[in-house]
Amino acid sequence: MTTTGLNDEPNELQPYEENFVEQAEYIERDRFLALAAEHPYEASILRKLKGGGAKLLIGPRGCGKSTLMRKAFYQILESENDSALPVYVNFKLALKLEPFYVNGPNASYWFRAWLVLKVIAAIWGTKEQLASLSFPANFPSKAKLSKLIDSLEASRADGDLVDEFTISYLIELVDDLAIENNLSRVVILIDDAAHSFSEKQQEDFFDFFRAIKSRLISPKAAVYPGITSHSASFHVGHDAEQIDAWVRPSGVEYEDFMVSLAEKRFLDTGLNFVSDNEEDIRFLAYASFGIPRGFLGMLRSIYNSQESYTTSDGSLNKNKILRLSRTGRDMSHAVFDSLTSKLPSYTSYVQNGSKIYQAILTQIKEYNKGKELERQGFQFAVKSPVDSDLDKVFGFLQYSGLIMPSGSILKGEKGSFQHYQVHLGDITAENIIVGRRTKSISSFLTVIRATKHQAWPRLTNASILEGADVDRNDFVLSLPLCHVCATPRSNPEARFCSNCGAQLKPSSTYEALVQQNISALPISKRMEKRIKENSNIRKVRDILIDANKETLLGIPYVGKIRAQIIVGHAEEHVS
Template structure:
C-alpha cells in the first residue's frame, strides 16, 4: 500500500502516473498513440491540418488542439512515401520576448526574428527524424540557432546577428529543402500561437503568419477564442480558415469519446474503473464540459487515491463522484481568474465578469425551477448586439472554457439572440438543474441527455448589467502602478509618478508573472511546501530557468510525471 504523508500527498510516484499527463506535448512519442484517442471529427480536422492553405485551430485551454497537431505531425512524418515536410513548433513561451516591447521601438523586428528562429529550430528537429533526407549546404546549425534564441530572450543580441534570418530567407530555405527532396509542400504546425497576452505581440505574430504563407508553405496555428488579437491586415476566413475543435458535451458520441479516453489511461493499472461505473464516468465527462484535460484531472485524482473513491464492490462512492464533478469547473475558473495577472489593464472586466456569470447562472436556475427533467436547460440567450463591455467579458469566459457559443437564434420581433452554454460543472455544483428529489447522478444524466429542445432563458445587455448592479463606468482600463508607491499612472505616456515623483519603469507582463511566488501555480499546497523545503525554488522564474529540471528532480518523491506537472503548470501560468 502506498503511504501518504500528513498533508495527504502521495509519497511515492505511482507506476502509471505518467499515463495521466494532461498536456499532449509532454507525452513521450512512444506512448502518444497508446494514450490518445480519436476526436469525434478527427478525420476531417487532420485532412485540413495536413493539406494546403492556412488554418486556425480554435478552442479553449485543454480541449485537444495540441493532440490534433501532434497527430497530424506524426502522421505526415511517418507516411510512405513521404510527400510533405511537417514542422511542429510550440510558441507557448512567446511571452518571454514580451519585455522587448516595453524597452524599445524595434520589438517587432526582434520578435519576428525569434519566430523565424523557432521555426528553423523545429525544422531541424523534423529533418533529424527523416531517413535519407537531403540537406541544403546553407542549412544553419542547431547550436547556432539555440544561441541566437537565448540572446534574443535575454535581450543581449546585436541586430546584425539575426538580419539574415528574415521571413524571406526562411521561405527560401524551406523551398530549397522541398525542391531537393521532391516534397509537395511544407506544413508548418504552430502550436500555442498567439499565446502571448501582449496585443501588439499577437498582431506581429499574425503579420508573420500571413507573410510566411506561400504556395509551398501551409501554416496552421492553434489559437484561443475570445482573446486573440489579429493584425489589421489579417482577416479570419480570408487569410486563414478557422477550425473549431471544442467537442460539444452532448450525445452518445461525446460519452463514448470520453469513456474511451478513461479506458486508455487506466490500461494496465489493474483498476477497473469504466466497466462498473459507466454512468458515473459519463456524468464526470459532462462536468468536464468538452475539455479532455479537465476530465484527465478527475481520472488522475481517482488513480492517485483509489481507496478514497471506491466502495468495496468496485463501484465509485456517489458522494465522491459529486465532489469530483467540481474539479473541471474549478480548473476553468482558475484559468479565468489568471487573466487578472496576465491582463492587469483589464482587471475590472475580469472582476465584474464574476458578477455577470453569477446572474446568468441564477437565470438558468430560475428558468429550470418547476420543470420536468427533459425541459430543463444549461443554456441562455442574450439579445444581439451585445454591449461592448459584456462582449469582452464573455470572450474571456470562452477563452477559459466556461461558456460555449451555440449559435444565433431569431425570435421574431424580439430580435436575434446569441445563445451560449454554461459550464455543466457549475450547473451541477450550483444546483441550477432543479429536481424534486435528492440530487443523484442518474437525475443529472436524465437532464443532460435530454437536451434537444430550443427553450432557454432570454435576457439583454442592459438588463443583465442592471441585475449585476453594474454600468459602463465600472469597466475601465487600469494603467500600471508606480513601482514605488503603488499610485496608478495618469496616462500610458507618463514618465514620472504624480504622487511621489519617482521615474516610472516600463511594465512587462512577463516579468510580473515570473516574479510571482510558486503558490500561484496549479499544484498542491503539499507539493509547493516540499519544493520550498527541499530546494531553492521560490518563484515561477526559478522553475522556468531550471531547464535541465535538475533542481526539481533532486526533490524527494518528485520524478518524471510530477516534474512534468510542475513545469507545465509554470509554463501555463506565464502563457
C-alpha cells in the same frame, strides 16, 4: 486556485502516473499515440491540418488542440503516399519576447527573428523523427539556432547575429529544403500560436503567419477564442480557414469519445474503474465541459487516491464523484481569474465578468424552477447586438472554457439572439439543474441527455448588468501600478508616481508573472511545501531557469514525470 494538476498526489510516484499527464506535448511519441482517443471530428480536422492552405485551430485551454496538431504531425511523417514534410513548433513562450515591446523601438524586428529561428529549429526536430530528411548545405546548425533563441528570450539582442533570419530567408531555406527532398509542401504546425497577451505581439505574429503562406508552405496555427488580436491585414476566412477544436458536450458520440479516453488512460493499470462505473465516468465527462484536460485531472485524482474514491464493494463513491466533478469548472475559473495578472489593464472586466457569469447562472436556475427534469436547461441567449463591454467579457469566458457559443438564432419579431451554453460543472455544482433534494448522478444525466427544446432564458444587455449589479461605467481600462507603492498611474503619459514620486518604469506582464510566488501555480500545498523545503525555488522564474530540471529532480518524490508537469504549469503561467 484549484490544484487540478498535482492534487491528491501520493508521496511515492504511482507506476502509471504518466498515463494521466494532461499536456500532449510532454508525452513521448509512442506513449502519446497509445493514450490519445479519437476526437469525434478527427478525420475532418486532420485532413485540413495535413493539407494545403492556412488554417487556424481554435478552442480554449485544454480542449485538445495540441493533441490534434501532434496527431497531424505524426500522420504526415508516417504517410507513404504524401510528399509533404511536417514541422511542429511551439510558441508557448512567446511572452518571453515581450520585454522588447516594453523597452525598445525595434520589438517587431526581434520578434520576427525569433519566430523564424523557432521554425527553423523545429525543422531539426522533424529530422530527429525522420532520418531520411536531407538538409541543404546552407542549413543553420542546431547549436547556432539554440544559442540565438536563448539570447533573444533573455532579451539580449545582437542585430549582426540575427540579421539574416528574415521571413524571406525562411521561405528561401524551405524552398531549398523542398528541392533537396522532392517535397510537394511543408506543413508548419504552430502550437500555442498568438498565445502572448501582448496585442502588438499577436498582430506581429499574424503578419508573419500571412507572409509565410505560399504554394509550398502551409501554415497551421492553434489559437484561442476571446483574446486573440489579428493584424489589420489579416482576415479570418480569407487569409485562413478557422477550425473549431472544442468538442460540444452532447450526445453519445461525445460520451464515447471521453469514455475511450478514460479507458486508454487506465489501460494496463489493472483497474476496472471505467467499465465498472461507466455512468459515473460519463457524468465526469460532461462535468469537464468538453475539455479533456479537466477530465484527465479528475481521472488522475481517482487514480492517485483510489482508497478515498472507492467503497467497500469496489465501486466509486457517488458523493465523492459529485464533489470531484467540481474540479473541471474550478480549473476554468482559475484560468479566468488569472487574466487579472496576464491582462492587468482589463482587471475590471475580469472582476465584473465573474459577477456577470454568476448572475447568468442565477437566471438559468430561476428559469429551471418547477420544470420537469427533461425540460430543464443550461443555456442562455442574449439579444443582439451584444454590448461591446459584455462582448469582451464573453470573449474572456470563452477563452477560459466557461461558456461555449452556439451561434446566432432568429426569433421572428423578437429579434436575433446570440446563444451560449454554460459550463456543465457549474450547472451541477451550483444546483442550477435538478435541485438540491433530488441531486444524484442519474438525475443530472437525465437533464443533460434530454432532448433540448427551443426554450431558454432570453436575456438583454440591461437585464444581465442589472442582475450582476454592474454598471456600464464599471468597465474601465486600468493603468499600470507604480512599482514602489502600487498606486495606479494618473494618466498613460505620466513619468512619475503621483503618490510617492518614484520614476515610473515600463510595465512588463512577463516580468510580473515570473516574479510571482510558486503558490500561484496549480500545484498542491503539499507539493509547494516540499519544493520550498528541499530547494531554493521560490518564484516561477526559478522553475523556468532550471533548464535541465536538475533542482526539481533533486527534490524527494519528484521524478521525471512530476518535474515535467511542474515545468509545464510554470510555462503555462507565463503564456
